[in-house]
Amino acid sequence: MKFVSRQPREGINVSDTHPLVEAGTLVAGLTAIFLLFAVVLIFLIDLALYFVPPDKEAALFRDWLPDDLVTVSPADTRLDETQRVLDRMAFHWGDAPYAFRLEIDASELANAMALPGGLIVVTEGLLAQVESENELAFVLGHELGHYRNRDHLRALGRGIVFSVVLAAVTGDDASNLGINVADLALRSFSRKQELAADEFGLELVYTNYGHVNEAWRLFDRWDDGDRSLLDIVSYTSTHPQPGNRVDSLEQLARDRGWPTSGPVTALSW
Numbered sequence: 001m002k003f004v005s006r007q008p009r010e011g012i013n014v015s016d017t018h019p020l021v022e023a024g025t026l027v028a029g030l031t032a033i034f035l036l037f038a039v040v041l042i043f044l045i046d047l048a049l050y051f052v053p054p055d056k057e058a059a060l061f062r063d064w065l066p067d068d069l070v071t072v073s074p075a076d077t078r079l080d081e082t083q084r085v086l087d088r089m090a091f092h093w094g095d096a097p098y099a100f101r102l103e104i105d106a107s108e109l110a111n112a113m114a115l116p117g118g119l120i121v122v123t124e125g126l127l128a129q130v131e132s133e134n135e136l137a138f139v140l141g142h143e144l145g146h147y148r149n150r151d152h153l154r155a156l157g158r159g160i161v162f163s164v165v166l167a168a169v170t171g172d173d174a175s176n177l178g179i180n181v182a183d184l185a186l187r188s189f190s191r192k193q194e195l196a197a198d199e200f201g202l203e204l205v206y207t208n209y210g211h212v213n214e215a216w217r218l219f220d221r222w223d224d225g226d227r228s229l230l231d232i233v234s235y236t237s238t239h240p241q242p243g244n245r246v247d248s249l250e251q252l253a254r255d256r257g258w259p260t261s262g263p264v265t266a267l268s269w
């Protein structure tokens, strides 16, 4: 019997589905994979942080300072006064698992950062802009809010978070982790994290002073274009925009019934 090869039917390589539908399915599939990946990553970081509870983190970073931090003289009176305001804010966070330390970065660019282990860094540029203790108290209270939600560790980035876990488990030295102020000054938090930190910070201010007068006056001035953009760009690129922030803080104070008038405390510098 002779074998007769048959030709494949016409159009065997042409799909019956419209190309746009196929492209749509591909995009939807890739988006789903990407979202799944992002969710798994967030879960992994949360899982990692579970192995570094705050007390372990505080022990790992005790006395630690980032290599690239240029601090002001230890005799600088702004250090004691800012630490005192920070201690008062932290006192109202009843069971804070950190002993908060404050350092002043000798940088002209206004910024404030929450670093691992309870180290809060504010810049000389920021201190030059605050005009009352109440303004400073809110900036510090906001950073405390990042510790409460442990945003400060997530902001380190995946690679460093896993190195921190490794160091915590092996008892390694925090100085080998390569955490730099220069990198952290560029990292921002999500809008949700910022709002939660603002809410926590404002509550500490209210608890301490019995009112929230001047808590956000610094951002009011910035929104009015009072300062050169260059001086405040570091802070405003890693925190909410001053105008929106003032609106949401005013709303928050209204919702919670926190008085917006009351005696303001002066700074000594």
Ligand SMILES: [Zn+2]
Pocket: 142, 146, 189, 194, 197, 238, 239
């Ligand atoms: Zn923040």
